[in-house]
Amino acid sequence: MRLGLVGAGWWAREVHAPAFQGASVRIQGVYAAGSPRARALAEAYGARVYEDYLDLLEDVDAVAIATPDAVHVPLALEAVRRGRHIFLEKPVGVSLEEALTLLRAVEERDVVAMTALTARADWAAETAVRYREALGEVLTFRGAFLADYLADPQAPVPWRARVLGVRHIVGEEGTQEGE
Template sequence: MRFGLFGTGPWAHLAHAPALAAHPEVEFAGVWGRDAGRAAGLAAEYGARAYSDVDELIAEVDAVAVALPPDVQAPIALRAARAGRHLLLDKPVATVATEAAEIAQAVEDHDVASVVFFTRRFAPEIAGFLDDVVAIGGWSEARVDHLGSIFTPDNPFGASPWRRERGGLWDVGPHALALVLPVLGPVAEVTAMSGERDLTYLLLRHGSGATSRLTLSVDAPPAAAREEAVFAGEAGVRAVPPALWKPDVALGTALDQLLRAAAGGPGPECDARFGATVTAVLAAAELSARDGVRVRLDESR
């Protein structure tokens, strides 16, 4: 399958480009970026072609992989889906619920495969854990603390304007929801509050009656950075295990799932529709924190 890569930042270098180049069933055909020089450099490194026009690259491939900020990703993903191209998207799919839903609908209307790269969901340790706790059932609550400290000179993601603007809610919030939703089910109601820096607290009531609490930040004091997730219920308390940080390997697994789906196999759990669900919850949380109100999901769209 011929892939075009959109994006030339750290995530494209760490995950997308090496995974596309290494996959035996993928031809890494082209690169488009907002910086033409960086696109040319990344393309040359992998023997691909640099493109200056979005639609030209879409027209010449079977699938697109996107490593761009969500506001740049969303219109490209929509154009690619409507052109019949399979989608490997980054999280969040978009920061506007209607835009994410439009992408998911285009995927269905044009019968293309899609996967959203919630990185840890493609680690075998996490995938196996979630399969086990879903099979056990009876979970009534969850707690996820995902606090990073990325605005340091040694962190390549700290230079990202969209992360500084949107904060932990939109950057690590998708990862937290990608753990909670498969176990506790769809969210019915959201209450959120903002703290110092970009600290955001979410209290979610799920349609199943379960509740979850998320604490999110990408600008926490370094000594306060932590990543913990716990489920509790009739079977006791279960902590999500740590996973090895190998983003290119995880993206290779996402590619496997996309290729199987494109060939008529089962669709990935983390598809565009799931990505749209995550965006809807985050948009509701943003509204709740801003206006100091409790938000039902059907009221946030």
């Protein structure tokens, strides 16, 4: 399968590229809307840098999208319209309506679509599911995610922090950690 990486940030470089590169997948190209990191990522995998997303879609069977949340659905919809399979980081979209639009397009085109839920095998989540019946209806919960990788004021500032002015964010669905 010929795969296009969409995005060239840390997640694309450290998670997507190494995970997908293998016997049945060839990283064909990288598209990252003017990012200087795209070239280094493409060179590391013997891939091509694409300046135009539509050109990338012409040369691949599937795309792995690791971009800011607001452009997940527009990029995925374009890929689906062209019959490309999609691997999409969470959250799928910025609204339920947007996610449902993508779902309908995927069903109409009969392509494979997968959303990355990196904490699906989380021990705490699995335990909660196992005890769901015994617990009954959960009305509230309290949780904590402890990490210090954004605590250093000298650390590189992730895109969310630059855009939103914060160093940690939890989305509506409680699944988004700071980068």
